[in-house]
Amino acid sequence: MPDLQPKDPDFEARVRASFTRQAAMESLGITILRLQAGEIELAMPYNAAFTQQHGFMHAGIITTALDSACGYAAFSLMPADAGVLTIEFKTNLLAPAKGELFTFRGHVLKPGRTITVCEAQAFAHDGGSSKLVASMTATLMALLDHESVRG
Amino acid sequence: MPDLQPKDPDFEARVRASFTRQAAMESLGITILRLQAGEIELAMPYNAAFTQQHGFMHAGIITTALDSACGYAAFSLMPADAGVLTIEFKTNLLAPAKGELFTFRGHVLKPGRTITVCEAQAFAHDGGSSKLVASMTATLMALLDHESVRG
Amino acid sequence: MPDLQPKDPDFEARVRASFTRQAAMESLGITILRLQAGEIELAMPYNAAFTQQHGFMHAGIITTALDSACGYAAFSLMPADAGVLTIEFKTNLLAPAKGELFTFRGHVLKPGRTITVCEAQAFAHDGGSSKLVASMTATLMALLDHESVRG
Amino acid sequence: MPDLQPKDPDFEARVRASFTRQAAMESLGITILRLQAGEIELAMPYNAAFTQQHGFMHAGIITTALDSACGYAAFSLMPADAGVLTIEFKTNLLAPAKGELFTFRGHVLKPGRTITVCEAQAFAHDGGSSKLVASMTATLMALLDHESVRG
Numbered sequence: 364m365p366d367l368q369p370k371d372p373d374f375e376a377r378v379r380a381s382f383t384r385q386a387a388m389e390s391l392g393i394t395i396l397r398l399q400a401g402e403i404e405l406a407m408p409y410n411a412a413f414t415q416q417h418g419f420m421h422a423g424i425i426t427t428a429l430d431s432a433c434g435y436a437a438f439s440l441m442p443a444d445a446g447v448l449t450i451e452f453k454t455n456l457l458a459p460a461k462g463e464l465f466t467f468r469g470h471v472l473k474p475g476r477t478i479t480v481c482e483a484q485a486f487a488h489d490g491g492s493s494k495l496v497a498s499m500t501a502t503l504m505a506l507l508d509h510e511s512v513r514g
Numbered sequence: 515m516p517d518l519q520p521k522d523p524d525f526e527a528r529v530r531a532s533f534t535r536q537a538a539m540e541s542l543g544i545t546i547l548r549l550q551a552g553e554i555e556l557a558m559p560y561n562a563a564f565t566q567q568h569g570f571m572h573a574g575i576i577t578t579a580l581d582s583a584c585g586y587a588a589f590s591l592m593p594a595d596a597g598v599l600t601i602e603f604k605t606n607l608l609a610p611a612k613g614e615l616f617t618f619r620g621h622v623l624k625p626g627r628t629i630t631v632c633e634a635q636a637f638a639h640d641g642g643s644s645k646l647v648a649s650m651t652a653t654l655m656a657l658l659d660h661e662s663v664r665g
Numbered sequence: 666m667p668d669l670q671p672k673d674p675d676f677e678a679r680v681r682a683s684f685t686r687q688a689a690m691e692s693l694g695i696t697i698l699r700l701q702a703g704e705i706e707l708a709m710p711y712n713a714a715f716t717q718q719h720g721f722m723h724a725g726i727i728t729t730a731l732d733s734a735c736g737y738a739a740f741s742l743m744p745a746d747a748g749v750l751t752i753e754f755k756t757n758l759l760a761p762a763k764g765e766l767f768t769f770r771g772h773v774l775k776p777g778r779t780i781t782v783c784e785a786q787a788f789a790h791d792g793g794s795s796k797l798v799a800s801m802t803a804t805l806m807a808l809l810d811h812e813s814v815r816g
Numbered sequence: 817m818p819d820l821q822p823k824d825p826d827f828e829a830r831v832r833a834s835f836t837r838q839a840a841m842e843s844l845g846i847t848i849l850r851l852q853a854g855e856i857e858l859a860m861p862y863n864a865a866f867t868q869q870h871g872f873m874h875a876g877i878i879t880t881a882l883d884s885a886c887g888y889a890a891f892s893l894m895p896a897d898a899g900v901l902t903i904e905f906k907t908n909l910l911a912p913a914k915g916e917l918f919t920f921r922g923h924v925l926k927p928g929r930t931i932t933v934c935e936a937q938a939f940a941h942d943g944g945s946s947k948l949v950a951s952m953t954a955t956l957m958a959l960l961d962h963e964s965v966r967g
Contacts, residue, residue: 365797387572390563390690412541416833421538422600422829423578430574449573450931451955453755453783454603455802457775472800473759477930478903478957480757480800495667498774498782501800502904502955517896589895601780602804604755604906606933606953608926623951624910627781629752629806631908631951644817649933651908651953653753653804655780689874692865714843723840724902725880732876751875755906 365474371443374393374400378435385431393428400472403435409463420460425485425497429454432469433481433501440474445505450478452501460496462478462487472500479503516625517553522594525551536582544579546586552622554586560614571611576636578646580605583620584632584652591625596656601629601647603652611647613638623651630654667776669703673745680737687733695730697737703773705737713764722762727787727799731756732744733752734771735783735803742776747807754803762798764789774802781805818927819958820854827853831888838884846881848888854924856888862916873913878938878950882907884910885922886934886954893927898958903931905954913949915940932956 371377375398382388382395391413397404405428413424430452438447469483485497522528528550533539533546537610542564548555556579564575581603620634636648673679677700684690684697693715699706707730715726740749766797770786789801824830828851835841835848844866850857856946864879883905891900922936938950 371653381567383568385565385572386562387564387566387575411537413538414536415538416535421535421536421578421581422603423574423581424538426577426581426605427572427574430572448608451604451606451904451933452573453602453802455602455774455804456600457782460542472757473797480759480904482800495775498784498802500755500800502757602753602782604953606925606955608933623908624948631753631910632949646926649935649953651906651951653908683869686869687867687874688864689866689868689877713839715840717840721881723838723880724905725876725883726840728879728883728907729874729876729902732874732879742830747906751909753906753908755873755904756879757904758902 365471367471367474368439369400369440372438373443377443378439381438382435388431391424391427393431396466398439398507401436401440401474403432403439403469405432405467407465417459420465422454422456425460425465426454427500428465428467429483429485429497429499430501432467432483433499434503435480436469436471436481437503440471440479441505445507448504448506450502450504454497455497455500456497458494458496460487462489464488477505479505516622518591518622518625520551520591524594527589528594531589532589533586538578539582541576542578544582547617549590550588550598552591552625554583554590554620556583556618556651558616571616573605573607576611576616577605577650579616579618580634580636580650581652583618583634585654586633586649587620587622588630588654591622591630592656596658599655599657601653601655605648607648609645609647611638613640615639628654630658631658667773669742669773669776671702671742675745676741679745680741683740684737689729690733693726693729695733695783698768700741703738703742703776705734705741705771707734707769709767710714710760719761722767724756725803727767728756728801730767731785731787731799731801732803734769734785735801736805738771738773738783739781739805741806742773742781747809750806750808752804752806754801756799756801758799760796760798762789764791768792781807818924819935820827820863820893820924820927822853822893826896830896831892834887834891840880841884843931844877844880847886847918851892854889854927856885856892856922858885858920859914859930860918867945873918875907875909878913881918881920882936882938882950882952883954885920885936886952887956889922889924889934890932890956892923893932894958901957901959903955904908905952907950907952909950911947911949913940915942930958932958
């Protein structure tokens with residue numbers, strides 16, 4: 364199990380403030396359901412405006428939420444003055460993103476001073492059932508001296 | 515060099531029709547700049563509604579356009595009755611997505627009857643200069659017998 | 666939880682026979698520790714012949730074992746006449762592969778008729794302690810009609 | 817085009833010395849064919865000892881050579897006192913690794929002070945023909961203050 368001690372006791376306020384500054388989250392209706400050190404859960408309603416050719420949510424939109432889940436899971440463990448930058452992520456699409464509501468669980472797999480590796484999973488909720496529809500592995504970087512890209 | 519012979523001579527109309535059905539493309543302002551067999555170029559203007567915490571385009575939104583570029587590059591080579599499904603993609607974020615306009619070039623690296631591998635690159639255009647800001651490798655699958663997910 | 670019902674009741678003999686045909690496993694000293702439907706655990710001793718420039722096991726060698734773990738986890742669920750092919754994998758290197766013994770746990774995340782997605786983790790054992798050193802996500806394909814690449 | 821100016825004029829000697837310390841390269845018969853700043857080409861003969869169940873080179877062994885190609889392409893641009901660490905890589909397997917000889921071309925896509933992104937391709941040579949069999953995208957990190965993992 365990774366050591367998920369936050370370096371900043373006020374990580375929750377810091378994560379929520381940065382999340383609020385992500386205009387994409389509001390435009391996509393993505394909200395924070397649950398937040399703790401090294402872990403976060405987001406939710407997004409179905410929105411026909413962001414679908415692909417079969418009427419399911421676009422894989423890139425699912426990825427947008429997964430990326431934010433990974434980024435904020437990582438950011439929650441970083442020092443108060445750090446910014447967070449996504450270096451790369453990979454998404455596996457496991458089933459069509461068909462549902463009324465989607466949730467995204469991100470957690471830190473390996474925290475580090477510079478590099479943090481996170482995983483996230485996307486679930487589609489349809490009627491009473493839930494289904495894993497996508498998974499992500501992401502590499503994030505802490506920026507300690509780049510004021511301009513602060514989290 | 516891969517063999518980029520389209521199996522469907524009417525691939526262009528088929529790609530454009532499917533692209534038009536992707537509501538996410540219209541919502542994000544993504545359009546087709548150029549299309550040929552196994553290759554496509556898309557464009558997307560800057561839109562403050564889809565930014566991350568520093569005001570740059572969200573990596574997931576850049577990925578949405580890259581995914582469509584890969585998907586339609588692959589789809590252009592598929593038989594007329596095939597659907598296309600993204601199995602997975604990986605995005606490397608190379609520089610902040612800062613610019614007025616973004617373009618996305620996708621091409622088929624390895625076509626196949628079932629599996630097609632594509633690459634795409636995202637460029638940010640700012641003032642007179644252009645910069646590579648992200649790259650993707652994606653695996654796509656041709657669906658020949660799944661009416662419900664036809665391209 | 667994915668449905669990990671094997672289609673072939675004799676999957677264990679089939680997996681072990683294919684594993685034995687992988688000369689690379691014997692050359693690297695990789696053996697099967699544990700096998701069940703959709704899950705496998707492999708072991709590999711430290712071997713100075715396969716190290717990188719700092720004397721740790723080469724990331725590609727760790728990846729070789731992770732790939733086999735993913736491949737055989739997937740193969741265990743496939744029909745008796747199927748072959749298995751790796752489409753792609755991604756490895757995150759989380760810590761130097763430093764230890765006397767390495768173990769690799771692979772499991773099926775999402776089984777499918779054609780496409781199966783697996784995850785695997787590599788652990789280094791050194792003295793009495795164990796450490797997660799790498800993780801993989803892999804996409805595998807069942808080949809039902811390609812005699813020449815049968816598993 | 818990325819700026820491929822080496823920070824160390826003696827990069828070639830430094831790359832070759834580090835490569836020689838990778839015991840895995842000698843055990844697999846991998847050699848440097850060509851080296852310049854930000855680019856490298858490696859070669860590996862077919863070796864039945866490192867095959868998978870169908871007698872082709874194991875995907876993990878192909879990945880070992882691709883990883884070294886990416887690592888040394890990145891390392892060639894780094895300062896003289898830096899070490900190089902692979903953070904992650906993804907390999908797409910495009911065709912069976914069937915041939916007498918394999919070559920691997922790695923180049924830097926995006927150099928950076930801390931993070932470098934590289935791409936590499938593997939080719940199989942069989943009789944007079946050559947075929948692209950795998951591609952990799954890799955993220956490398958320069959270590960400037962970790963003596964113990966110096967390149």
